[in-house]
Amino acid sequence: MKHNRVIVWFRNDLRISDNETLTRAIQSGIEIIPVYCFDPRMWAKTELGIAKTGAFRTQFLIESVDDLRKSIRNLGGDLIILQGKPEDKVVELAEKIQAKAIFFSQEVTSEEKDVDKSLESAAFAKGITTESFWQSTLYHIEDLPFPVSQTPEVFTHFRKAVEKMAKVRPSWKTPKTINYPSDLDFSLLGNLPSLLTYGLEKPDRDAKSWMEVEGGEQSGFGRLRSYFWEKDLLKVYKETRNGLIGMDYSSKFSPWLALGCISPRSIVEEITSYEKERKKNESTYWLIFELIWRDYFRFIAKKHGDKIFNIQGIxxxxxxxxxxxxxxxxxxxxxxxxxxxxxxxxxxxxxxxxxxxxxxxxxxxxxxxxxxxxxxxxxxxxxxxxxxxxxxxxxxxxxxxxxxxxxxxxxxxxxxxxxxxxxxxxxxxxxxxxxxxxxxxxxxxxxxxxxxxxxxxLKIQFGHTYPQPLRKIPTLEKAY
Incomplete structure (x- = not known):
């Protein structure tokens, strides 16, 4: 069904490559309005009295949204930035600009799903269609060899089943253009928040830190190119992944994966190219193995719901x-x-x-x-x-x-x-x-x-220069 205008509400899919939500919207809509909404609930205080989202993650998120806006502008569009509850602000925007549909990516945990339900309900009341798409995992939920409710409780059983009976779908092509409405009021675009917006201070770059990451799709793919091709480190990933010092003992893809700046499928496709051009060994497989772990926990969360947050667990x-x-x-x-x-x-x-x-x-x-x-x-x-x-x-x-x-x-x-x-x-x-x-x-x-x-x-004094141990820990002999 063709819609005159479709809002693409970006969430943890801050990329234009391999983005089914964006691609489907382009296919279904005459005009596309990309949107990101900063939800203040992300910065609420926890029962421990700390911000739910701290300074490092907030800074990375702001950088990622900024990068997304630049990518969309390069396609001829723009990214509207909202601040507030998405179930309110996104629907209000849709009504204001007369968009007839809101497309977004599916999440699995309760806070996000509650927002989805509220947004869908509010949109329905205004006669606005909503469509959601699964795109957070390597293996698509519809391709699992079992219903999610029967996801194995042991990872090895899950891994063997998907490796044997499921295939990774090809990634979605990156769009070359976005038909963005030319008549939208420029004032709707909104501005990026800062750390101060949420009562946070920009973290000082620690002199001991080797963690050099910047949010956004371009940076994520830059890291992939560097780790695979320029430094040729994928071939030794399995041997080095338990390291502690430096940027390159492991892939460090996780920050970009967490916000969807890069998809697991894009990484696997790059691994396949690497295996053809450079080397195929245990290390190249082991990175895929780690991505399957990531899938596993997402499907377990979908299966068990809020039990994963309860102290009794599953x-x-x-x-x-x-x-x-x-x-x-x-x-x-x-x-x-x-x-x-x-x-x-x-x-x-x-x-x-x-x-x-x-x-x-x-x-x-x-x-x-x-x-x-x-x-x-x-x-x-x-x-x-x-x-x-x-x-x-x-x-x-x-x-x-x-x-x-x-x-x-x-x-x-x-x-x-x-x-x-x-x-x-x-x-x-x-x-x-x-x-x-x-x-x-x-x-x-x-x-x-x-x-x-x-x-x-050595000028070391317990309780003064360094604390006494809270617990006497086991000796080397009692080991795991």
Whole structure:
């Protein structure tokens, strides 16, 4: 059905490439009006008293929307920027400019779905059509070899099933032009907000940070080209992905994936080209493997709904969690007295990013060593992570909390064993915790093993220059 005017409401699909919503709108509408709406609820305070969306993620979002506007202008269109509740503002705009349809991408978790329902209801009351499209995953929801309600509870079963019985659809072609109405009032375009709009301060670029990312589709594809072709790093991804130092031990695609600046299908198509032109090995497959994990958590979230946010998780498992705020704050600030944990948390606070290995380590420490409510950790990550993805974040935290999809019970990460495996000589900790950098070698991971005279000679004093450990952690022998 052809519509005279179609609003394309962008959400976590901030790109013009492989964007079914945009493409379908162009096919269905005579005139296309792209829209992004900054929803103030994204910056509400959580029960922990912190902003739901912190400065790093906000800055990346603003950059991504700005980049989207530039891309759309290059196609002959423009991006209208609204501020307020989308279910109100987008429908009000549609009525004002006489658009007869609103197209948007589907989300899976309750807050977003509630907005969808309200928007659809308000639009229906005004005689405005709505259409939504699934485009957040590598495998399309309609191509799964089982109904979403029967998504396997074990990742390996899911992976094997989709790899054997499902195919990745080809990506949608990037449009060459957008027919944007020439008679729209220029004042409707709106301006980008700033961090100050949400009471946030622009984060200083930390001198220790190697995390060089800028929001937007152009930057995302630039990173892809750099990692695959210019630096030729894909061929060693599996060997280096558990690294800690530098920009290139892993792909770092996650921030762009989280906001849909680049699609998983575009990445896989580039992997296929790389395999044909350069090399096909375990590493090229392993990046696809990680994208399947991302799919898995999204389908699990759709299957289980709000259970992924509940402390009992999808296992409906009761537990007696601690809610010691002082210990939680020490963890959040990187002041637990356990160097490997503190180093990772300080990187997160300074850059908005932490390695996958680091995330597992700090989550295990919060849950298993301190016994603190895993949902507090998930909430803190939601605020801080530049690559926050609601399904992956809460799915992974459920996993660590023992109430998710982990087939193993009581998965515990021995901090010292992890340190020995991934930071044997302490280079990472030495960068992130300068007050301990005088300690040589592996001893930096266990400063409590040094004598008082040794610590004094290094000008380190527990409780003064560095905190006493909150918990006595297991030795290397008791390892996972």
């Amino acid at each position: 296992k409906n498992q009761e537990d007696s969690w601690s809610r010691d705020k002082s210990q939680f704050e020490a963890w959040a600030e990187g002041m637990t007295g356990v160097p490997f944990v503190d180093a990772n948390m300080r990187e997160l606070n300074a850059t908005g990013f932490m390695s996958n290995r680091g995330r597992q380590i700090v989550a295990s420490f919060l849950v298993n060593d301190l016994g603190i409510d895993w949902t507090w950790g998930a909430s803190y990550f939601e605020s801080q992570l530049i690559d926050y993805d609601v399904c992956s974040n809460w799915g992974n935290w459920m996993y660590v909390g023992g109430v998710g999809n982990d087939p193993r019970e009581n998965r515990y990460f021995n901090i010292l064993r992890q340190a020995k495996n991934y930071d044997r000589n302490g280079e990472y900790v030495r960068i992130m915790i300068p007050e301990l950098q005088a300690i040589k070698g592996f001893d930096i991971h266990q400063p409590w093993e040094l004598s008082t005279s040794q610590l004094r000679s």
